[in-house]
Amino acid sequence: MTEVSSLDSILAGTVTCHTQEDLARKLKEGRPLRVKLGVDPSSPDLHVGHSVQLRYLRRLQDLGHLAVLIVGDATAMVGDPTGKNATRPQLTRDEVDAHAETYLAQAGLILDMKQVEVVRNSSWFDHMGFMDAVRLCGSMTVARMLERDTFSERHKAGVPISMHEFLYPLMQARDSVEVRADIEIGGTDQTFNLLVGRELMRDAEQAPQVCITLPLLPGLDGVQKMSKSLGNAIGLTDPPRDLFGKAMSVPDALMPDYFRLATDLSEEEILKWLEGSPREAKGALALALTRLYHGEAAAKSASEEFDRIFRDKGLPDEIEESSLPPEMLVDGQGVWLVKALQRVGLVSSASEARRLIKGGGVRVDDQRVSDEQQHLAGGGTYVIQVGKRKFHRVVVP
């Protein structure tokens, strides 16, 4: 690799880099750089927001560098306070273990797993004593912690901040020392945490890591950053149908971000789509995104199915089917629709089913139901539908 082209290609698509001088110096050494990305196994699935960072990391791998993935199983038990207005629930070791496993499998969808070093940060934190932690705290001042908007806002608003939350940036920084990171990447909201790493590395007489921040992808609500807990995320392992459908519901204004950050379309293609009909562009976006994780064929059929269900108001390819047990039959009337809806999980309570029927949101074999007392006659098979996209086929004994 030539150092000049590498510098440019490393900086492409990034938001900030602290510092370019350090990066240039490291590149000059001509060795593969250790690029650290910490993942917080606080939920079992990766989403398209994570893919921005993973895809960037993959690019660096392709340039010959090594990805160092830190599974933050120790830090997950603390919880990153970034962007949170409340203390996070602490996870148990078992939960974290389970999440770490699925994370790695999912990261493999994007990264070249042959060029990855995976470490759990519990492997050093578990062995640190209390006095080590005290020493770690000594490298940070309260004033600097309180400077952080996330803390100062909470503090001003009277929202409690637990002591251990101050530990998070220090732990993340400590990880950098342990793995001797050359570069650490993260979303722009991670700037502070990344920079603390530089300080701890200097204290440990290591060359400070280069901190690279990447754009954050807004979630489907178009407001907050994509996050599973906010319910605005597109999961990497979502089935093609869901992935495609969620992509279609991205607000128009966010299409450029999604195109550029989450798909592999070229800038020319993207501009071409953005200049045309928004509906067409959205379809191209959804197709490109789905293709990335499920392949061409699955993406195509998801696209066709989407048109069929929502444009032509048809039925999906596959509809989940269940048979109702005979004890649900009410003498001579069949099965009460409300109970059937509840039974197959289309609604969570009978009251909800009644409400939906009242509101005109329930269909049986494409006929809107208006009578709460509607029963499904015995010996038949029916497609029941709630809203526009929930279908279930029930077999009534």
Next chain:
RNA sequence: GGGGGAAUGCCCGAGUGGUUAAUGGGGACGGGCUGUAAACCCGUUGGCUUUGCCUACGUAGGUUCGAAUCCUACUUCCCCCA
């Protein structure tokens, strides 16, 4: 350690003894319009065997014909002082 304040439905937040699952907003869901976008309009938003019943206003008791509202204890949080 001392003093003051607060805890209400998914979230924020009214309500301070007597029609009421509890004003309003946000979110979510359903309907209309549509491109499962945005905007807009309407409806719903504790549960059930639903013209009625049950459970709910931090927890546990108490006063009362009657409490989210009053009293006691407990728990948690916030603020001020030290």
